[in-house]
Amino acid sequence: xxxxxxxxxxxxxxxxxxxxxxxxxxxxxxxxxxxxxxxxxxxxxxxxxxxxxxxxxxxxxxxxxxxxxxxxxxxxxxxxxxxxxxxxxxxxxxxxxxxxxxxxxxxxxxxxxxxxxxxxxxxxxxxxxxxxxxxxxxxxxxxxxxxxxxxxxxxxxxxxxxxxxxxxxxxxxxxxxxxxxxxxxxxxxxxxxxxxxxxxxxxxxxxxxxxxxxxxxxxxxxxxxxxxxxxxxxxxxxxxxxxxxxxxxxxxxxxxxxxxxxxxxxxxxxxxxxxxxxxxxxxx
Numbered sequence: 001x002x003x004x005x006x007x008x009x010x011x012x013x014x015x016x017x018x019x020x021x022x023x024x025x026x027x028x029x030x031x032x033x034x035x036x037x038x039x040x041x042x043x044x045x046x047x048x049x050x051x052x053x054x055x056x057x058x059x060x061x062x063x064x065x066x067x068x069x070x071x072x073x074x075x076x077x078x079x080x081x082x083x084x085x086x087x088x089x090x091x092x093x094x095x096x097x098x099x100x101x102x103x104x105x106x107x108x109x110x111x112x113x114x115x116x117x118x119x120x121x122x123x124x125x126x127x128x129x130x131x132x133x134x135x136x137x138x139x140x141x142x143x144x145x146x147x148x149x150x151x152x153x154x155x156x157x158x159x160x161x162x163x164x165x166x167x168x169x170x171x172x173x174x175x176x177x178x179x180x181x182x183x184x185x186x187x188x189x190x191x192x193x194x195x196x197x198x199x200x201x202x203x204x205x206x207x208x209x210x211x212x213x214x215x216x217x218x219x220x221x222x223x224x225x226x227x228x229x230x231x232x233x234x235x236x237x238x239x240x241x242x243x244x245x246x247x248x249x250x251x252x253x254x255x256x257x258x259x260x261x262x263x264x265x266x267x268x269x270x271x272x273x274x275x276x277x278x279x280x281x282x283x284x
Contacts, residue, residue: 014042023050037136082126083235088117093223100105118194125157127184134240137279141169141176145201150186154192158199158217165204166211171269182251185243186263189236194219194261216262222255240265 010028017025026043095110140158142164149160169180183201184222190196196219204212237253238264244251 014046018046020051021053022115023053058096079129081121084117084121084124088114088121090115091182122190123191127151141171141179142203144176144180145183145203146188148180149199149201152187152191152199158191158196159197161200163200163202165202167205169203169211175267175269178247179267182240182243182263182265183213183215185236185240190215190217190219190261194221196220198258211269213265213267213268214262216260218260221257221259222253222261 005049014025026046091110091114095107095114096098097112098106142162145162147160153160184216187199190199194217196217199215199217202212202214202216204214206212241251244265244267247267249265252264252266253261255261
């Protein structure tokens with residue numbers, strides 16, 4: 001093949017790779033005399049196309065990240081604030097019926113319940129804003145838990161303790177986020193329902209790398225009907241189990257009426273199919 005045909009073949013191959021999305025393709029240098037600057041022009045065009053493709057890829061990535069943030073925020077609103085507002089709407093209907101009965105004591109009782117629900121909604125909204133302003137992955141799981149417990153102590157007046165027996169945890173971002181959300185939901189349940197004086201969060205690791213996150217309180221406990229039935233407390237337990245399952249973990253609830261509540265998350269930072277086997281070995 002003479003040099004001219006070789007040059008045309010090179011151009012054809014370059015164009016084919018460009019059409020297939022390989023914008024890193026370049027026209028190789030040849031000894032053939034080509035029109036002045038043709039090879040340079042083609043390669044500059046290829047560089048421009050590659051730069052354009054990279055910018056487009058980065059923009060799509062940014063759009064995907066924004067979409068994921070919106071979906072995450074929507075899920076958080078649904079899992080927390082939306083439930084409180086739904087309960088508030090029901091309480092307003094009850095207040096309306098009570099006003100028609102002209103019972104002053106009952107009216108004040110319902111107004112106090114509504115005020116309490118508004119306080120809960122305000123707390124949950126502030127927690128959501130704080131979480132999205134300072135993502136957990138910025139400082140790691142343990143500092144984020146300390147901050148969460150400090151905020152819970154200030155807002156609820158409940159004493160809190162964090163015990164970390166697992167050293168410096170290095171987890172992927174999704175696992176850190178879900179673990180923090182599980183702890184936050186457990187704290188929300190303790191604040192709303194348990195009337196606890198003390199909440200303890202314990203982090204520990206077993207010999208097989210099994211990570212345990214335990215949240216326990218000394219409050220009123222959970223009746224079996226709540227765990228199996230309906231209501232916002234049952235909904236909160238279901239949310240925690242779903243979050244644990246999303247990272248391949250298992251979540252257990254240990255509670256008796258009047259004996260407090262213990263929420264235990266067990267998770268191994270490995271493939272999901274390995275989790276059940278390791279958890280079973282830990283319980284033997």
